[in-house]
Amino acid sequence: MQTLTVDLGDRSYPIHIGAGLLGRPELILPHLAQKRVVVVTNTTVGPLYLARLSGVLEAGGIAVENVVLPDGEAYKNWETLNLIFDALLIRRAERRTTLIALGGGVIGDMTGFAAACYQRGMPFIQIPTTLLSQVDSSVGGKTGINHPLGKNMIGAFYQPKLVLADTDTLKTLPARELSAGLAEVIKYGLIWDAEFLGWLEANMDKLHALDPAAISHAIHRSCEIKAQVVAQDEREGGIRAILNLGHTFGHAIETGMGYGNWLHGEAVAAGMVLAAQVSQHLGWLAEADVVRTRALIRAAGLPDTAPDLGLDTWLDYMGHDKKVEGGKLRFVLLKKLGEAVVTGDVPAEVLAGVLTAPH
Amino acid sequence: MQTLTVDLGDRSYPIHIGAGLLGRPELILPHLAQKRVVVVTNTTVGPLYLARLSGVLEAGGIAVENVVLPDGEAYKNWETLNLIFDALLIRRAERRTTLIALGGGVIGDMTGFAAACYQRGMPFIQIPTTLLSQVDSSVGGKTGINHPLGKNMIGAFYQPKLVLADTDTLKTLPARELSAGLAEVIKYGLIWDAEFLGWLEANMDKLHALDPAAISHAIHRSCEIKAQVVAQDEREGGIRAILNLGHTFGHAIETGMGYGNWLHGEAVAAGMVLAAQVSQHLGWLAEADVVRTRALIRAAGLPDTAPDLGLDTWLDYMGHDKKVEGGKLRFVLLKKLGEAVVTGDVPAEVLAGVLTAPH
Numbered sequence: 001m002q003t004l005t006v007d008l009g010d011r012s013y014p015i016h017i018g019a020g021l022l023g024r025p026e027l028i029l030p031h032l033a034q035k036r037v038v039v040v041t042n043t044t045v046g047p048l049y050l051a052r053l054s055g056v057l058e059a060g061g062i063a064v065e066n067v068v069l070p071d072g073e074a075y076k077n078w079e080t081l082n083l084i085f086d087a088l089l090i091r092r093a094e095r096r097t098t099l100i101a102l103g104g105g106v107i108g109d110m111t112g113f114a115a116a117c118y119q120r121g122m123p124f125i126q127i128p129t130t131l132l133s134q135v136d137s138s139v140g141g142k143t144g145i146n147h148p149l150g151k152n153m154i155g156a157f158y159q160p161k162l163v164l165a166d167t168d169t170l171k172t173l174p175a176r177e178l179s180a181g182l183a184e185v186i187k188y189g190l191i192w193d194a195e196f197l198g199w200l201e202a203n204m205d206k207l208h209a210l211d212p213a214a215i216s217h218a219i220h221r222s223c224e225i226k227a228q229v230v231a232q233d234e235r236e237g238g239i240r241a242i243l244n245l246g247h248t249f250g251h252a253i254e255t256g257m258g259y260g261n262w263l264h265g266e267a268v269a270a271g272m273v274l275a276a277q278v279s280q281h282l283g284w285l286a287e288a289d290v291v292r293t294r295a296l297i298r299a300a301g302l303p304d305t306a307p308d309l310g311l312d313t314w315l316d317y318m319g320h321d322k323k324v325e326g327g328k329l330r331f332v333l334l335k336k337l338g339e340a341v342v343t344g345d346v347p348a349e350v351l352a353g354v355l356t357a358p359h
Numbered sequence: 360m361q362t363l364t365v366d367l368g369d370r371s372y373p374i375h376i377g378a379g380l381l382g383r384p385e386l387i388l389p390h391l392a393q394k395r396v397v398v399v400t401n402t403t404v405g406p407l408y409l410a411r412l413s414g415v416l417e418a419g420g421i422a423v424e425n426v427v428l429p430d431g432e433a434y435k436n437w438e439t440l441n442l443i444f445d446a447l448l449i450r451r452a453e454r455r456t457t458l459i460a461l462g463g464g465v466i467g468d469m470t471g472f473a474a475a476c477y478q479r480g481m482p483f484i485q486i487p488t489t490l491l492s493q494v495d496s497s498v499g500g501k502t503g504i505n506h507p508l509g510k511n512m513i514g515a516f517y518q519p520k521l522v523l524a525d526t527d528t529l530k531t532l533p534a535r536e537l538s539a540g541l542a543e544v545i546k547y548g549l550i551w552d553a554e555f556l557g558w559l560e561a562n563m564d565k566l567h568a569l570d571p572a573a574i575s576h577a578i579h580r581s582c583e584i585k586a587q588v589v590a591q592d593e594r595e596g597g598i599r600a601i602l603n604l605g606h607t608f609g610h611a612i613e614t615g616m617g618y619g620n621w622l623h624g625e626a627v628a629a630g631m632v633l634a635a636q637v638s639q640h641l642g643w644l645a646e647a648d649v650v651r652t653r654a655l656i657r658a659a660g661l662p663d664t665a666p667d668l669g670l671d672t673w674l675d676y677m678g679h680d681k682k683v684e685g686g687k688l689r690f691v692l693l694k695k696l697g698e699a700v701v702t703g704d705v706p707a708e709v710l711a712g713v714l715t716a717p718h
Contacts, residue, residue, distance in 0.1 A: 078437060078441070082437070085506055085512070085513060086508070089506060089508035089509055089512060090508065092678060116515065117476075117503075117513045117514060117515060118512065118513065119512060119514075120501065120502075120503060120514045120515055120516050121515070121516065142479065143479075144476075144479060147444055147448060149445070149448035149449065150448055153444070153448060153477065153478060154444060154476045154477065155476060155478075155479045156475065156476060156479055156480070156515060157479050157480065319451060
């Protein structure tokens, strides 16, 4: 097991990464304020892991209740969130009862937001069961739901007490979702660490095969990079924006194609290629850098070409992005591989060229 | 104009109290991060004050948009909150756009919660137009909405950048609502300041007449007491609970009688009498203290007798209160006039006696 501490003063918390962690209640028990938890999961993950988690917690003397939500990004909305509130109120969950998120990013985001809002804040624990959520939602405290007019528009910054990333849960993850998680792993290399990018190129086969040492290293290094960035900028005023490489484009793809048709990681992957292409047009990346980026993204099993939304639709959906400031679009681009910058200075013709050119 | 600063480190903010403040944009402008605001108000307050506020802000070079919600506690729910989100998204409000709450406690609570959640947090300003909201919502950062199973169950702690309490707005407040606000003012005397309680007894006529000096003093002293308590306990772990004198009973009255049929302040007033009666049974208050409390509450134009909900209903609705801990009800009671305590040790027969005795 590897452990990383996210350093946020009195809201610091540990991330444990390794195989078999779901079977180790001693990692969870010290973080409970009350011998009572409510586990939130979904119809896919619940049948796989809920009984096991409940069993070890109950053996540890904890009262365990659960809420099983429908699975999918399409349910990341107020109606589903309200199922959690209903369950908490019907069962009379208290302020010191702990909410546990058992599932992927959607479960983590909704459970975290429910915890942030229920009685104005109750403790929660993340047990992410997808690679994407292990490397993304584990750090940063972003919680929330979608609105019909925009993704993740309603939410809170709210930190968990503990994150438990059991790499064994990846064995039941569909290959397409493993790839979607790799998109974020690749992102950390692109924005922060060229050496890690090289390691990913050399170890992509091991990652697809879920080699325990390789997958743990990839998760650990990803969380470490994200934690370094977030520690400098908890509420997303400045440098943290670099974590959104590919996301402005990616959100537009997800919205344009309908939530859930492209996986988040797939949209981000195609978005990162667009960001690399814009960076090349600005003279920051060489063509070889873009080729290398696309090759790694393809090797991860991800799309390296964005869908053709049409320029108006692109601009419309990107305008709803949270990185808009003073009415002006801001982009995360690459100064070089391993170094990101945030800029509002992308000439309209460069943007239009990349978005409408044959890819 | 009197000014009070609520001291919360980097989230400190001023409360300005006085006549004619709505006409003084120079009090608002320095707090805007962007020359753009969205004002949230309701169908009662909007026609009275929205044009005036918008006019002075626009004269100051600010782009002003607005959302007018239906009026009443019955609308303090997700559906109404979502009208704010819809408007913010349709108008593409940004993270640094300021949301302004113009109205009473319901508008303030919902607007503050919308600000806390929109893009995970945008700045907001409170312009409370009722006495209750001027002395209650101005301090403490509590925001939220009701759930069919419980009042204020979904929300956030979120601080405004500024509170502007224009006492002129009280001239259009119905007498019944002025009285409801006086319930909270009396509460501050009961829990914290016996001298202020005496001042209230001596000045109740002036307060009903909206004597400018008297009403400003009552608001200022109330906010000051609340700020002292909240500064010690921002997120409601300890002493802050004393601010809920009468509220455990009051929430049960509001729920039992149907949201909105009893005003919050009326329910709290009757609840404070119950708390005083329990305190008398425990030997803390003399009968004369209870008589004096009831007389002041009646003088304020408030009910000093709770409705008969039936013991089971009382206990059921009180069990949903946020002050439940470890399944045990906790009560805010009075050690003496001017000093509150929080206790879980109320014998069941004392509670049952007070709740079911002829009042």
